[in-house]
Structure formats: C-alpha cells, structure tokens
Amino acid sequence: MHHPASKPPFDPSIGVSPNNPCPFLRGLVGEGFVDGGTVPLNTLSQTIANASGETGLMKSWARIQVRGVALIANGFSHILKSIRSGPQLDELRGGPLDKRGAGSRVLGVDGKVNEDEIARLQSFGRTYTDPDTGSSEPGLNAAEIKTFMHENLKRAGSAVRWYYPVLMQFEWPVLLKIMGKGTGKEDRYLSVADVRTLLNARQFPDRINQRILSQPLLSSCALRFRWALGIIAFLFAAALVALVAVAEFPDQVRAMLPQKGVLAQLLPPPLPKLPETTAAFWLEQNWSLEDRHWFHHTSQGTATFPVPYTWFMALEQPRLRLFSRPGMVKDSAYLERFGFIQSPQSIKTDATTLRSFGYANVYDTTQPKSLSTDWSPVENVDGLPVGFARMTGVVDPATGRREEDKIGLTCAACHTGHVRYKGVDVRFDGGPAMTDLKKLESVTGLSIAYTLYVPFRFKRFADRVLGPDASDADRNALKQSLKATLTFLLDWQKGYDKTIAGKKTWDGKQQKDTEEGFGRLDALNRIGNQVFSQDFALSGVKGFEKNLHAQDAPVSFPPIWTVPWLKFAQYDASIEQPLIRNAGEALGVTALLNLSDAYPKDRLYRSSADVTNLHWIESLLAGPDPYAQKKLGGLTSPRWPSQILGDDWKINPDRVKSGRKLYAKICVECHLGPVNDPEFDKEFPQESVWSSSRWERIGDEMVLNPIQKSVTGMGTDSAQARVLEKRTVSVPGFLDLNPTRILGDQWKCTNLPETTSTEMPYSVGLMAIVDIVSRKAMNDAQIPPDAQKRWWGARANCPNPGPQPPDPKEPGPWYRARPLNGVWATAPYLHNGSVPSLDWMLRPAAERPKKFCMGQRDYDPKLVGFAVVEGERCKTGETQFSTTWPDGTEINGNSNLGHSFEGKGPPHKDGVVGRLLEEEERKDLIEYLKTL
Numbered sequence: 063m064h065h066p067a068s069k070p071p072f073d074p075s076i077g078v079s080p081n082n083p084c085p086f087l088r089g090l091v092g093e094g095f096v097d098g099g100t101v102p103l104n105t106l107s108q109t110i111a112n113a114s115g116e117t118g119l120m121k122s123w124a125r126i127q128v129r130g131v132a133l134i135a136n137g138f139s140h141i142l143k144s145i146r147s148g149p150q151l152d153e154l155r156g157g158p159l160d161k162r163g164a165g166s167r168v169l170g171v172d173g174k175v176n177e178d179e180i181a182r183l184q185s186f187g188r189t190y191t192d193p194d195t196g197s198s199e200p201g202l203n204a205a206e207i208k209t210f211m212h213e214n215l216k217r218a219g220s221a222v223r224w225y226y227p228v229l230m231q232f233e234w235p236v237l238l239k240i241m242g243k244g245t246g247k248e249d250r251y252l253s254v255a256d257v258r259t260l261l262n263a264r265q266f267p268d269r270i271n272q273r274i275l276s277q278p279l280l281s282s283c284a285l286r287f288r289w290a291l292g293i294i295a296f297l298f299a300a301a302l303v304a305l306v307a308v309a310e311f312p313d314q315v316r317a318m319l320p321q322k323g324v325l326a327q328l329l330p331p332p333l334p335k336l337p338e339t340t341a342a343f344w345l346e347q348n349w350s351l352e353d354r355h356w357f358h359h360t361s362q363g364t365a366t367f368p369v370p371y372t373w374f375m376a377l378e379q380p381r382l383r384l385f386s387r388p389g390m391v392k393d394s395a396y397l398e399r400f401g402f403i404q405s406p407q408s409i410k411t412d413a414t415t416l417r418s419f420g421y422a423n424v425y426d427t428t429q430p431k432s433l434s435t436d437w438s439p440v441e442n443v444d445g446l447p448v449g450f451a452r453m454t455g456v457v458d459p460a461t462g463r464r465e466e467d468k469i470g471l472t473c474a475a476c477h478t479g480h481v482r483y484k485g486v487d488v489r490f491d492g493g494p495a496m497t498d499l500k501k502l503e504s505v506t507g508l509s510i511a512y513t514l515y516v517p518f519r520f521k522r523f524a525d526r527v528l529g530p531d532a533s534d535a536d537r538n539a540l541k542q543s544l545k546a547t548l549t550f551l552l553d554w555q556k557g558y559d560k561t562i563a564g565k566k567t568w569d570g571k572q573q574k575d576t577e578e579g580f581g582r583l584d585a586l587n588r589i590g591n592q593v594f595s596q597d598f599a600l601s602g603v604k605g606f607e608k609n610l611h612a613q614d615a616p617v618s619f620p621p622i623w624t625v626p627w628l629k630f631a632q633y634d635a636s637i638e639q640p641l642i643r644n645a646g647e648a649l650g651v652t653a654l655l656n657l658s659d660a661y662p663k664d665r666l667y668r669s670s671a672d673v674t675n676l677h678w679i680e681s682l683l684a685g686p687d688p689y690a691q692k693k694l695g696g697l698t699s700p701r702w703p704s705q706i707l708g709d710d711w712k713i714n715p716d717r718v719k720s721g722r723k724l725y726a727k728i729c730v731e732c733h734l735g736p737v738n739d740p741e742f743d744k745e746f747p748q749e750s751v752w753s754s755s756r757w758e759r760i761g762d763e764m765v766l767n768p769i770q771k772s773v774t775g776m777g778t779d780s781a782q783a784r785v786l787e788k789r790t791v792s793v794p795g796f797l798d799l800n801p802t803r804i805l806g807d808q809w810k811c812t813n814l815p816e817t818t819s820t821e822m823p824y825s826v827g828l829m830a831i832v833d834i835v836s837r838k839a840m841n842d843a844q845i846p847p848d849a850q851k852r853w854w855g856a857r858a859n860c861p862n863p864g865p866q867p868p869d870p871k872e873p874g875p876w877y878r879a880r881p882l883n884g885v886w887a888t889a890p891y892l893h894n895g896s897v898p899s900l901d902w903m904l905r906p907a908a909e910r911p912k913k914f915c916m917g918q919r920d921y922d923p924k925l926v927g928f929a930v931v932e933g934e935r936c937k938t939g940e941t942q943f944s945t946t947w948p949d950g951t952e953i954n955g956n957s958n959l960g961h962s963f964e965g966k967g968p969p970h971k972d973g974v975v976g977r978l979l980e981e982e983e984r985k986d987l988i989e990y991l992k993t994l
C-alpha cells in the first residue's frame with residue numbers, strides 16, 4: 063500500500079487548501095502550474111486546455127468550457143470578481159462545484175484522501191496492461207467510470223442536485239481523457255495508481271507535465287472557428303444567465319415582468335429581508351408564560367392551510383435554486399418574513415433559550431398566576447412561529463372518517479403585535495399582527511406547484527412525508543392527492559377571478575380586490591367567501607360562487623385586549639355575542655364544515671370548530687368582571703416600554719399632565735374616560751369611565767357600551783361598515799337557514815331584516831349559521847347543558863340597533879370609538895390602517911400621507927407609529943398602502959380621511975372630530991396617549 067507520509071510532497075512549499083475539493087485543480091496547484099489562490103481565467107483555461115492534449119478546435123472548446131465552469135466555481139455572487147481577477151481555488155468548498163458528499167468521496171472536507179474510497183473506486187474496474195511497461199495494474203475504462211459515477215449518485219440519494227451528473231462529466235471522464243493510458247474505447251483506462259499519486263502527492267504523471275509545458279500554437283484556421291464558438295458560447299451563457307437570474311434574483315426578475323402575467327405569478331411574491339434583531343422582549347400583560355404559549359399554539363379547530371400538517375412540514379420554499387437546496391416553508395426565519403413572530407418549541411427549557419425568544423426577563427419581577435395550565439397543554443414541536451397550531455384528532459364532519467392532522471392559524475396569528483426599534487423587537491399579546499397572509503397563501507400554493515413540477519422536488523417531499531422506503535404505489539397516491547389539492551386551488555382562483563369580474567359593488571362600480579398588504583386583512587369579506595361559497599364547494603354543493611365578493615374592505619388587525627368587556631365588538635360594532643364572534647372567525651379561517659345534504663341530516667352543520675378551546679381563549683382574554691374592582695384583568699394592554707428602550711422613549715410628565723387635560727376636554731365625548739389611568743379618575747371624576755352610565759348589566763355581567771358614531775359624520779372610509787350593511791347571500795333551501803326563526807326564537811331579536819329561506823343579508827345569514835354551527839359543536843363535544851348556558855352568557859346574537867335611543871343625527875352604519883388603552887402599540891391607525899402615526903391622527907386629515915410602505919419598518923417613538931417621508935419608495939417585499947390607483951382614482955377601502963382635527967369648532971363639519979390642535983397641544987396629547 064502507498065504511504066503518503068513515506069514520500070515527501072512534490073513541492074512542499076506549495077500548499078493546497080483543503081477548501082479546494084477538485085482533484086484535478088489540486089494537481090495543477092501541487093505541480094506548481096497555477097497558484098493555489100486566485101488564478102486569472104486566462105491562465106487557468108490555457109493550462110487545462112494544454113493538459114487535455116487537444117489541439118485546434120477541440121482545444122478552444124476545452125478553453126471555453128473551462129472558462130464557463132471557472133466563472134461560476136465560487137458561486138454567483140462572485141461572477142464579476144471571477145471575470146476581473148479569476149476564480150479563487152482555495153474557496154471552492156461549499157460552492158456550486160462542491161458535491162457535498164454526493165460524489166466519489168475520495169477527498170474528505172479536510173482535504174485528506176480516503177483510502178477506503180479509493181479501494182471502492184478500484185472495485186468498479188479490472189486489471190489492465192500498461193502499454194508502456196507491459197505490467198498489469200488495476201484501472202477503470204470509460205464504461206466502468208460511468209457505472210462508478212452512477213453508483214455514487216445512487217448512494218447519495220436525495221442529496222443529489224440536478225446538475226451533479228453534469229458536473230461529474232467534467233471530472234472522472236476528463237481525468238481519463240488527460241491521464242488515461244492505452245487507446246480505444248475498451249482499453250483506454252485510468253490507472254488507480256495514477257489517481258492515488260495525483261490525490262496524495264498531487265502529482266501528474268510525467269507525460270502530462272510534458273504536454274503542458276510544450277504546447278503547439280493555435281493554427282490560424284482554429285482562430286477563425288474561435289469566433290463561431292464564441293457566439294454559441296454566448297447564447298448558451300445568456301440562457302444560463304436567465305435561469306440563474308430567476309433562481310437567484312426572483313424578486314428583481316418579478317419586478318421586471320408584467321404583474322398580471324403568468325410568468326410573474328409563477329415566481330414567489332417578494333418578501334422583505336428580516337432586519338437583525340439584537341434583543342427581544344415580551345411586555346408584561348398579566349399573562350403567565352404558560353398562558354402565552356398556550357394562546358400562541360392552541361388549535362381552535364381550523365385547517366387554514368390546504369394540506370395536512372405533515373405535508374406542510376415537508377414543503378420547500380417555492381424558489382428555484384441552482385446550486386443549493388431551497389429552505390423549507392416551515393422554517394421560522396422564512397415565516398417571520400411574512401410578519402410572524404418566532405416562538406420556542408417548548409417553554410420547558412432553560413432561561414437562556416427563553417430569553418433569546420424574548421421571554422423570561424419579563425417574569426423576573428412578577429409572576430402572574432397561570433390559567434391555561436388547567437387546560438389541555440400544547441407544545442410547538444416544530445418550532446413554528448406564534449399563531450401556528452396543529453389540529454389533532456381530525457374527523458371529516460361529513461363522512462366521519464379519521465383524517466390526518468391539519469395545520470391552522472389560531473387567534474395569535476392575527477392578534478399578536480410587535481414593534482421594532484433599532485434592532486430591538488418588542489412583542490405583545492393581543493396587538494395587531496404585522497403579517498401579510500395573502501403572500502403566505504400564494505407561497506403555499508406555489509410551493510405545492512413547485513413540488514409537483516420542479517425536478518427531484520416531489521421525490522424529496524415524498525421521502526419526508528412517507529419515509530425513504532415508501533413504495534411506488536404510496537408515492538403515486540401522495541402525488542395524486544397533492545395534484546388534486548393544486549387543481550382545487552387553481553380552479554378556485556379561476557372561478558373567483560371570473561365571478562368577481564362579473565360583479566358590481568353596491569354603488570355600481572366594478573368589484574376589485576384591494577391589496578391587504580402587511581398588517582391588514584379583509585376579515586368580513588373573507589369569512590363571507592369562506593362560509594357562503596368555498597365551504598359549499600368543499601362540501602360538494604355547486605353553484606355558490608355567486609356569493610363571492612371581492613376582498614375590497616381590508617382592515618388593520620385590531621387589538622383585542624379589553625374588547626371582551628365591550629358590549630359590541632368589531633370596528634363597526636356589529637357583534638354583541640362573544641362566542642359568535644370567535645366561532646365565526648374560526649369558520650373564516652377554515653374550520654372544516656359540512657354543508658352538504660348528501661349525508662344523514664344530523665351531520666349537516668357539523669364542524670371541526672373547537673368550542674371548548676374557543677371558550678377557554680375567551681376566558682383568558684377577558685379575566686374577571688372589571689366593573690366591581692374598577693380594574694381590568696385578563697389580557698391587559700401593553701405599557702409603553704420606556705424602561706427597555708432608552709432615552710428616546712422617556713416620558714415627559716409635564717406633557718402628560720397637559721395631555722390628560724386635553725383628552726378630558728376633547729376625546730372623552732367619544733372614547734370615554736381611559737380604562738387604566740387612576741390619575742385621570744381622580745382629576746376628572748365626572749368623566750371617569752368607571753362612573754359612566756354606559757356600563758350595562760347584561761345577565762351577570764357589566765359591559766361597557768362603547769360610543770358609536772355615524773360613518774358619515776366620522777368621514778372615515780366607509781367600506782368596512784358597508785360589508786354587513788349591503789352584502790347579501792343566497793343559500794340552498796335544504797339548509798333551512800331561517801334567521802328570523804333562529805335569532806328571533808333564541809335571542810328574541812326585534813330588529814331583524816326581511817329574509818326568505820334562500821336570500822338574505824349576509825349579516826344575519828352569518829349570525830344564524832354561526833349560531834347553529836356553535837350549538838352543534840357544543841352538542842357534539844357533549845358539553846353539558848348548564849355549561850353551554852354559561853358559555854353563551856346573556857349577550858344576544860342580534861343585529862346592532864345603533865345608538866340608543868336612536869339619534870337622527872347618527873344614521874347607520876356606525877363605527878365604534880374604542881377605549882384607547884395600549885393605542886401606542888396599534889399603528890397604523892383607523893379601522894383601515896390608513897394613518898401611519900398618532901401624530902398624523904391628530905392633524906387635519908388632508909395633511910396625512912397618501913402613500914406609505916408596510917413590512918418590517920422601524921417604529922418611531924416621537925410620532926408614535928411609523929415615520930413616513932413624502933414619496934418614500936418601498937424596499938423589496940414591502941407592501942405599499944396607497945389611497946389611489948396609479949391612474950389617480952380612489953382605491954376602495956383606502957380613504958385616509960375623516961376623524962380630522964381642523965377648524966375652530968364645535969360644531970364640526972362631517973369628517974372633523976375636534977378643532978385644529980397647536981403643535982404643543984398635539985405633543986402633549988401624544989405624550990399622554992403613550993401612558994395609556
């Protein structure tokens with residue numbers, strides 16, 4: 063056996079970096095033909111072409127090949143540098159040429175030769191006779207090398223990338239060509255001894271060295287052909303560049319394509335880069351760590367994503383990657399780019415880990431009692447972000463068949479907020495999410511499509527879902543199901559586009575989606591589309607696409623602290639009954655629901671909604687009745703984090719004092735006294751919310767009836783309020799969905815609109831269907847009747863009658879003025895998220911910015927919200943809020959007017975709620991609002 067240590071290297075002064083995994087290049091370096099570091103392209107291509115022994119045309123071709131490969135050898139970010147100064151041979155490891163163990167494995171990552179692998183190489187060959195010496199030695203001919211390479215690929219399994227076979231063509235076969243002995247297809251062989259020498263001693267056989275040193279000059283004929291070859295090579299390179307561009311810079315390519323075109327839609331939507339986070343904190347909100355983690359990951363019985371849990375875990379990001387593997391969709395760092403917040407797999411872990419997720423520090427001083435420990439515990443085994451929940455024990459509500467676990471969004475996905483400030487991420491529960499769910503939907507669909515149609519991807523997917531040993535039949539079945547999912551999604555989208563194209567808004571305009579973008583969602587229209595259209599389609603009931611409505615009234619995710627104690631929830635004060643509000647939302651984010659008459663009658667309206675969890679969630683949010691103690695429990699609003707964020711966040715107490723006075727004068731009329739400022743209650747006892755006559759006893763509870771104001775008078779965008787006012791739906795007769803009966807009998811509603819058994823306003827249709835579904839879910843879950851009664855409570859499931867007694871100056875529909883505790887944490891403002899900061903909220907509406915970017919932008923503690931500069935351009939992946947389309951016409955749902963402070967009033971004209979504020983007054987008010 064050969065002992066490398068027994069023979070000194072050829073030239074010990076020339077080191078070969080272990081980061082050079084190519085045996086051939088190592089030989090060139092070892093022999094001193096080229097430098098071990100950066101080698102000019104010209105030198106490299108000339109040397110290798112010489113060594114090939116080719117002449118004329120073939121030699122030029124060899125040079126072009128070498129140039130092509132050498133250009134990309136260090137990766138695509140290095141191309142320009144490679145052109146200028148040449149590839150870096152000591153930085154090839156991990157680059158596109160490195161097969162990461164999927165090749166022969168003869169050279170280890172440490173640059174050491176693996177003798178076992180050389181023996182394996184030899185086992186693929188046979189004995190040959192050296193034509194020069196006549197002696198016998200082991201070697202491999204072309205066919206044997208081919209088998210060897212094939213076996214290498216097989217051994218590597220799913221680690222193989224599509225281009226490895228191509229790369230391999232340039233290695234062992236080239237070595238055979240250059241170093242081989244003998245002639246003819248069968249007899250020309252690569253000597254194993256030569257391979258060993260090349261790798262261990264980095265020496266070429268002598269005859270090769272000679273060849274490199276004495277090269278004939280190019281003939282003039284060959285020179286002419288070089289031009290022709292150059293052109294071919296150029297075309298080839300252009301095609302390669304296009305492919306590389308799509309793979310490596312999809313966002314830029316997408317930006318250059320027509321946005322409605324098929325091509326642009328095949329590329330994933332651009333996502334913002336994640337800014338670096340140096341520290342994270344969860345603010346204290348009266349919830350224990352256990353409560354938080356439970357809220358973040360407990361399932362409410364929804365299958366928001368169109369694939370089972372394990373499939374979602376196995377999906378790769380929809381990106382073409384030429385030289386690496388795309389990441390997984392489930393990767394937290396990827397999902398965070400959609401605006402989600404990272405979350406630990408378990409909270410039963412060490413303090414350092416918890417701290418890195420922003421926990422622990424908060425609980426150093428206080429230890430709120432856990433409520434959620436009484437409930438079924440949850441873990442987050444796959445480390446998904448806040449708001450992702452696994453639904454287990456799934457049963458198809460129509461067939462009763464057991465189904466695979468599903469993956470859904472829970473409340474926390476949309477109701478957990480965070481603000482960023484100079485690398486610090488401050489997180490809080492119940493706050494508005496900064497997510498873009500549309501992008502996530504589109505990415506999920508695309509990643510399914512890529513899995514089916516990008517080479518090798520389905521195999522890897524199936525390996526993950528079924529295990530590497532799965533049978534072909536199982537793989538095929540999986541592929542068919544995945545295909546069926548994609549077909550459903552595509553058909554659905556096509557049907558949606560077609561239906562919406564044929565529909566008008568209530569005021570006669572063409573219906574059209576309004577981009578939700580980061581931080582917004584058109585919850586009401588989406589729920590309507592889900593329940594009154596897609597759920598019929600999923601139940602196999604045809605013909606209800608007609609119920610679809612464009613998503614044209616997006617709203618800013620609302621904060622949900624304190625809301626359990628408001629008589630009416632939602633921006634338009636449309637829901638009084640808390641369970642209906644939560645169950646309706648669960649249907650909206652796709653609880654499984656059977657709306658088919660093809661099964662026994664008792665399965666109609668059966669769903670996967672988890673009413674028990676929904677009830678617990680509500681208890682956790684609400685806490686004990688606040689009225690008696692004049693203090694809110696449950697989830698409290700987050701406090702302005704000046705203790706964490708330093709000087710820019712210091713509060714000026716003098717300004718707070720003046721601000722409080724202004725608040726008492728101007729804001730209480732609608733927002734009432736603050737719910738969490740005892741100072742205010744002392745100074746303005748008449749205005750204190752706790753002595754307000756707006757507290758009403760309903761059953762055993764005291765709830766606060768918030769002020770409602772006419773949309774016309776407020777002058778803010780009317781789209782959200784119009785949804786429940788104007789939208790109507792049709793339902794099949796077999797549903798027997800009679801709102802007058804269901805709501806009238808059950809809740810004694812007196813203000814129900816006219817309906818027939820198949821045509822009705824969307825508002826009461828939804829209230830009625832959610833009522834039936836919730837009762838059915840409780841019965842199915844065998845909740846005892848007395849508990850059911852308690853869970854429902856006494857708040858009615860009736861339409862909101864508007865301000866009482868009715869006020870002709872406040873015609874419906876209405877928006878609700880919420881208590882402003884925690885308002886600092888809820889930018890952008892107004893129900894449609896059209897005003898980026900409190901500062902803009904308190905100015906004349908006409909001065910507010912008409913366009914701004916949303917995504918991962920930093921928070922501004924002075925303006926309180928986002929500091930928008932005139933004409934700002936959005937960074938890659940951010941979404942732009944705009945009041946108008948590019949042609950200047952208004953975008954439905956995006957007006958930023960109303961709630962203005964201007965003029966000298968009162969009285970105020972429509973759209974104005976207070977007089978013009980002086981600069982100092984505005985600052986004082988903002989300072990005060992920070993403390994709420």
Ligand code: HEC
Nearest residue numbers: 471472473476583585617619620622625631632633644647
């Ligand atoms: C997919 C995102 C999403 C999920 C999941 C979600 N919500 Fe909401 N929620 C919204 C949006 C958007 C609104 C505002 C709707 C409107 O007023 O038009 C809202 C409104 C609310 C409101 C009323 C807020 C107010 O200002 O009156 C409450 C309370 C609420 N949600 C609680 C929950 C609870 C509890 C859950 C889980 C059981 C949940 N939500 C799940 C998006 C979501």
Ligand code: HEC
Nearest residue numbers: 728729731732771776778877878879890891892893903975
């Ligand atoms: C005439 C009634 C009225 C007065 C006075 C009033 N508001 Fe409002 N406010 C409302 C209503 C109604 C809304 C909801 C409007 C909407 O979302 O379209 C609102 C919304 C807001 C919001 C946005 C909340 C959110 O969900 O984004 C802020 C902030 C706000 N008001 C602050 C103030 C302050 C501060 C004052 C006093 C300086 C004030 N308001 C005075 C009625 C009023």
